[in-house]
Amino acid sequence: MPSVSAEFLPPIVLAFAASDPTGGAGIQADIMTLSSMGCHPLTVITAITVQDTAGVEDVLPIDADWIADQARAVLEDVPVAAFKLGMLASVEAIAAIAEIIADYPDIPLVFDPVLASGRGDQFANEDMVDAMLELLLPQTTILTPNSLEARRLALEEESDADPPDLAECARRIINAGCEFVLITGTHENSEQVVNTLYGERGAVRSDKWQRLPGSYHGSGCTLASAIAANLAHGLDLAEAVRDAQDYTWQALAAGFRPGMGQYLPDRFFWAREIAQDNGL
């Protein structure tokens, strides 16, 4: 039986990402974040990982044809308000996804260029980085690299002896064709975490966050999905970025450590707050 709200559709976001069995990062992080923020997630699995909360053991890339078929099936059926890209595990997968999203130029695209895990597991070789720059950046509304990923993308564009500062990295990344880049500062040696949004004319906004003491798994996936959720809800880009950082910081502050390794964000912190207020 259809419910009385059969006419209602939540904003729908299509996430391309890899499975992370810990539920900390990857497609599981996207599903939780998008759901927590009132969106419905459509999911295309790009790879399957074997990992625990301490590190990644193995990655099985999904065949590019299977990635394309998963995406085409839902895109021909369901209206999508935003795309979100996470781990892409082969050049062929990057090319297949680039071809699909080219058919939807008006849908905002949030691209989290997952080149390595926060723990240092490498996910992308040079050919993949080149393919991302060439095929995906020109279609990207907002790229969300951490500072390490930003430097790697910038050096792939132009190499020089001294590492460029983050503003210069942003300039090169924007030159590669994306509209905005949000460079996150978790890995920098600063007292607070400084995340800066850059556009064509330089820095747009910079937000500072209290540095949390734990080591977290899945913060980048959470932030990028939260931005995609906000864009799907119709927020303008700068507001989507600010609110998504606030959401992510709260999810991290409420994080928990289910195993022997890193902390995981609690993307449903607000539900637990409500339950606590109700004495549950």
Ligand code: PXL
């Ligand atoms: O945090 C980046 C990331 C994204 N996707 C998957 C991951 C990781 C980090 O480990 O495993 C599947």
